[in-house]
Amino acid sequence: MAGSAAAFAPAQTGKASTAMKASAEGMPGALPPVGLFDPLDFASKADDNTLKRYREAELTHGRVSMLAVVGFLVGEKVE
Numbered sequence: 001m002a003g004s005a006a007a008f009a010p011a012q013t014g015k016a017s018t019a020m021k022a023s024a025e026g027m028p029g030a031l032p033p034v035g036l037f038d039p040l041d042f043a044s045k046a047d048d049n050t051l052k053r054y055r056e057a058e059l060t061h062g063r064v065s066m067l068a069v070v071g072f073l074v075g076e077k078v079e
Contacts, residue, residue, distance in 0.1 A: 027051070 027043075030036040036043060043051060 027055070 027036060038044075042054065046054065
């Protein structure tokens with residue numbers, strides 16, 4: 001019984017940093033085979049604060065679009 005309970009225990013890992021690096025290479029979302037998707041090359045022209053602002057704007061726009069889809073689907077269901 002004790003052996004099976006150990007399977008659900010949290011694994012001991014090294015301490016990870018939660019700080020986000022603002023450089024384009026270390027930004028979350030960069031995939032290993034492709035790298036950072038930036039077809040208009042905005043990241044190379046931006047400093048750290050601008051990259052953080054771009055990232056925040058991207059998340060905000062994504063959240064607004066998700067709410068818009070829910071509103072559209074609810075409107076279709078009500079009609």
